[in-house]
Amino acid sequence: MTAVSLLAFAGLCLLLSVTPGPDTFLVLRISLQSAGAGIAAAVGSALAALVWAALVGVGLAAVLEDSAEVFRWLKVAGGLYLLYLGISSLIRARRAATPAAAGLPPRRSYSRRSGFGAGALSTLLNPKVGLFYLAVVPQFIPHGGNTLETAMVLGVIESVIGFLYLAVVAIAAAKAMAWLQRPKVSSWLERGSSGIIAALGLGVLASSTSA
Template identity: 40%
Template sequence: MFGIHDFGVFIGACIVLTLTPGPDTLYILGRSIAQGRGAGLASLLGIATGAVVHTFAAAFGLSAVLAASASAFLFVKLAGAAYLVYLGIRMLFSKNSKAAIPETFSSSSFHAIYRQGFLTNLLNPKVALFYLAFVPQFIAADSPNKFAAFVALGFSFIAVGTVWCLCLVWFASLIGDRLRGSSTVSEMLNRAAGALFVGLGIRLATSR
């Protein structure tokens, strides 16, 4: 369909790549353990939305701009790193752990965490370059509709990652629920998540 070949191999590769912990996985785990299932789901939805944008951007060829322009790549990478560090510092220096880790999430807080997950994924240029380098390998040169093929493969990859991350959110939030019974542990989890985000931002900024 659409000139896609070796689809089974593609799905197998997606599973292997998904099971390999990356920044998005660690971000979701940090949110789920520190702030609960609601925050984990919001982060997952935001990251998945960012992946959808990357899929269409790569299908339209916009990711090629990042691949061709060193300055554009550096700008987006540093912007993403700065945003992660900003989120981490906010959690590290939050004075009120109960405000930072609500037991139930209001619509506004859910949307705020969703937006943060979306921007975290969107501002990672390596995601864009991954789609540009990986997906085209499974599209035939004579494909009648390369755009549709790219989108179909991109959404397949997102689906595989979403299923796995839903499992992570579920189990990580169960662990977090037990740990957050103590206000001291809650504060420690919040600080740990903040340190994780700062570390991810520094890793992104210094990566080649």
């Protein structure tokens, strides 16, 4: 694999990373409560992306590509998880409104461990990540080369770029914390990002049932 191919792949990963998706909204929402948990979610998302790369390398991803039924159920699982994240976040936002209105600091719903888990699950169950590795990564694997090794190299590139972008999102949210922690602003962003995640989950479910 040439340096030009690696640069082309890195550019594609950067373009896809800066396109807002479930992981971006998830990290943003978690970072509003804890910057450390937000960065942990970014780490979880990046490591989970390597799992997809490994699946491509060992050939398991080909099974998903050949089986429309298996991939449909993966989309359903991803949609249900996104829907769960959105609804649970709306519930937490409503519960946090009471201590905020009373002049008390809102409760932290995410620790670094739970943030890491949420980021990892979001990526593992995101069918768009799976589709990326199924459709794009194999195009960069040279014929006759070491499939697993090449897939993991590409996976590391995608994971690093994705992590750096999500880490910037988390840090930017932390830097703006003084403004974001205003009760009205924080509540609006929390509910807005949660609603977007839930809507994305419903969209994934609708597309999977109509397929």
